[in-house]
Amino acid sequence: MIQGLAVVKKSERLADGIYSIWLDTEIAKTAMPGQFVMVNTHSDAHLLGRPISISDIRKEAGQIRLVFRVVGYGSRELSEAKVGDSFELMGPMGNGFPVDKLSPETKVLLMGGGIGAPPLLGLANKLKKYGVEQVSAVLGYRGETGGLFLAEDFKKFANVYIATDDGSSGTHGTVVDAVRENDIQADIIFACGPMPMLSAIKKLAAEKGISAYISLEERMACGVGACLGCVVKTKKVDGHSHVNNSRICTEGPVFEAEEVEI
Amino acid sequence: MNTQVEICGVKFKNPVMDASGTFGSGIEYSEMVDLNRLGAIVTKGVANVPWEGNPTPRVTETPSGMMNAIGLQNPGIDVFVERDLKFLENYDTNVIVNVCGRSIEDYVEVVERLGDEKKVSMLEINVSCPNVKHGGIAFGTDPHALEEITKAVKAKAKQPVIMKLSPNVTSIPDMAKAAEAAGADAISLINTLTAMKIDIYRKKFVLANKTGGLSGPAIRPVAVRMVYEASHAVKIPVIGMGGIATAEDAIEFLMAGATAVAVGMYNFHRSSAMIDCIEGIEKFMKQTGIQDIKEIIGCVV
Numbered sequence: 001m002i003q004g005l006a007v008v009k010k011s012e013r014l015a016d017g018i019y020s021i022w023l024d025t026e027i028a029k030t031a032m033p034g035q036f037v038m039v040n041t042h043s044d045a046h047l048l049g050r051p052i053s054i055s056d057i058r059k060e061a062g063q064i065r066l067v068f069r070v071v072g073y074g075s076r077e078l079s080e081a082k083v084g085d086s087f088e089l090m091g092p093m094g095n096g097f098p099v100d101k102l103s104p105e106t107k108v109l110l111m112g113g114g115i116g117a118p119p120l121l122g123l124a125n126k127l128k129k130y131g132v133e134q135v136s137a138v139l140g141y142r143g144e145t146g147g148l149f150l151a152e153d154f155k156k157f158a159n160v161y162i163a164t165d166d167g168s169s170g171t172h173g174t175v176v177d178a179v180r181e182n183d184i185q186a187d188i189i190f191a192c193g194p195m196p197m198l199s200a201i202k203k204l205a206a207e208k209g210i211s212a213y214i215s216l217e218e219r220m221a222c223g224v225g226a227c228l229g230c231v232v233k234t235k236k237v238d239g240h241s242h243v244n245n246s247r248i249c250t251e252g253p254v255f256e257a258e259e260v261e262i
Numbered sequence: 263m264n265t266q267v268e269i270c271g272v273k274f275k276n277p278v279m280d281a282s283g284t285f286g287s288g289i290e291y292s293e294m295v296d297l298n299r300l301g302a303i304v305t306k307g308v309a310n311v312p313w314e315g316n317p318t319p320r321v322t323e324t325p326s327g328m329m330n331a332i333g334l335q336n337p338g339i340d341v342f343v344e345r346d347l348k349f350l351e352n353y354d355t356n357v358i359v360n361v362c363g364r365s366i367e368d369y370v371e372v373v374e375r376l377g378d379e380k381k382v383s384m385l386e387i388n389v390s391c392p393n394v395k396h397g398g399i400a401f402g403t404d405p406h407a408l409e410e411i412t413k414a415v416k417a418k419a420k421q422p423v424i425m426k427l428s429p430n431v432t433s434i435p436d437m438a439k440a441a442e443a444a445g446a447d448a449i450s451l452i453n454t455l456t457a458m459k460i461d462i463y464r465k466k467f468v469l470a471n472k473t474g475g476l477s478g479p480a481i482r483p484v485a486v487r488m489v490y491e492a493s494h495a496v497k498i499p500v501i502g503m504g505g506i507a508t509a510e511d512a513i514e515f516l517m518a519g520a521t522a523v524a525v526g527m528y529n530f531h532r533s534s535a536m537i538d539c540i541e542g543i544e545k546f547m548k549q550t551g552i553q554d555i556k557e558i559i560g561c562v563v
Contacts, residue, residue, distance in 0.1 A: 242337050
């Protein structure tokens with residue numbers, strides 16, 4: 001883990017309020033899909049790092065991609081970044097999606113809701129490199145107002161299914177609805193998105209008798225496990241305090257769904 | 263040039279340490295920060311048994327600062343000694359263990375347990391956490407309660423005792439005097455200011471605990487004033503903290519009367535914050551012709 005300056009190499013708007021930037025950073029050397037970085041703003045009034053998941057990694061080029069929604073001061077500043085601008089970054093933090101148990105025959109299902117889709121893109125890319133062939137990606141969006149950002153990128157690595165809240169594309173409903181409608185088979189699920197979606201996926205996985213690994217979000221201060229700000233109730237005794245309150249930044253952000261009380 | 267300071271017979275290579283709760287027990291930052299360079303490591307509060315802490319959200323950003331209501335989640339003294347203290351034995355720096363509890367007995371149990379731990383240089387007694395319902399701040403806002411717990415801890419402690427004071431009181435000098443009269447070896451201040459933030463769109467409190475402790479540069483001028491008042495009210499050494507971000511900030515606290523300083527929330531912003539302070543103090547001393555850091559401690563009266 002390091003903290004240092006990262007230089008913007010590319011910056012683009014993907015949809016209304018959704019932006020993508022590629023950054024030159026040492027962090028790319030060791031980053032894994034599912035990990036995140038803390039991005040500092042340039043303002044003395046906004047001092048906490050913004051936890052943003054790493055969307056894609058180019059190890060050789062030393063670059064990482066962040067895809068994010070503008071929700072407040074920090075993400076707005078990042079969205080206005082121009083090529084050549086620099087931001088202070090800390091990372092890579094947390095544990096990525098566990099892929100060590102996958103074999104080329106494993107049927108993998110990626111489920112991303114809204115701004116939860118980006119961290120799964122890097123995973124899809126990695127699975128392709130690993131030779132995992134049966135990868136489905138179910139992506140949920142608001143619909144016409146929000147755009148289907150990153151859906152085209154996912155098509156390079158996976159069979160893509162869409163679900164929209166307004167029914168303007170794909171299944172009219174949730175990502176879980178889309179899995180049922182298309183009768184998608186899977187041995188393992190990797191997911192990221194809003195809490196109600198993750199709860200539904202936890203149930204879906206239990207019903208199918210398969211494992212689901214979900215990436216959680218919480219307000220963070222340090223990002224390194226020191227402040228104990230971002231905890232989630234876990235079935236197992238946690239690694240730090242032994243009180244079943246695991247740190248999302250350190251023991252997560254990816255957890256096996258069965259292990260967390262959501 | 264001398265940057266060394268001494269508090270209750272304990273020598274510090276420089277006056278810079280972390281504020282309890284903002285640096286874990288050093289383990290969490292050890293990949294990025296050379297712990298050997300710090301004057302001391304002040305650990306996150308530890309109780310006699312593990313504490314779960316509060317529900318989330320526990321933290322939120324505020325203008326030039328943050329609020330927290332962690333509620334002192336901690337692994338308890340057994341795990342702390344086995345894991346955290348053992349880890350810290352590998353480093354050449356003082357260890358100050360921050361002790362929390364729900365009752366005087368809880369505090370004393372931890373203090374006694376640490377008595378034979380050679381790596382522990384000092385104890386800091388947390389009587390000022392605003393985020394727990396029992397113990398914590400209850401002891402730190404009433405001079406009589408503060409005296410009582412200070413006496414009880416001092417009766418059993420084998421290491422020098424620092425009482426960490428709350429700013430949420432009417433008179434800081436009165437609290438400082440109460441701690442001194444009861445036998446405290448030193449005091450540290452300020453802990454966080456009790457605060458509140460409301461999400462106007464959800465019509466709800468931002469923190470699950472409703473209130474939280476405010477820290478960061480936003481509170482610095484308040485902290486400087488209180489450190490000044492406290493250090494002029496008592497003869498025992500004062501460790502100053504509250505929103506320190508840079509060497510200039512640290513020097514301000516030293517000039518106000520603090521013998522040593524702690525960096526808190528700013529560690530979250532920049533992991534090198536304490537190292538930057540240490541280097542900046544040396545630079546300031548060189549530039550302004552100060553031979554010994556003691557020359558600036560309490561120099562503004």
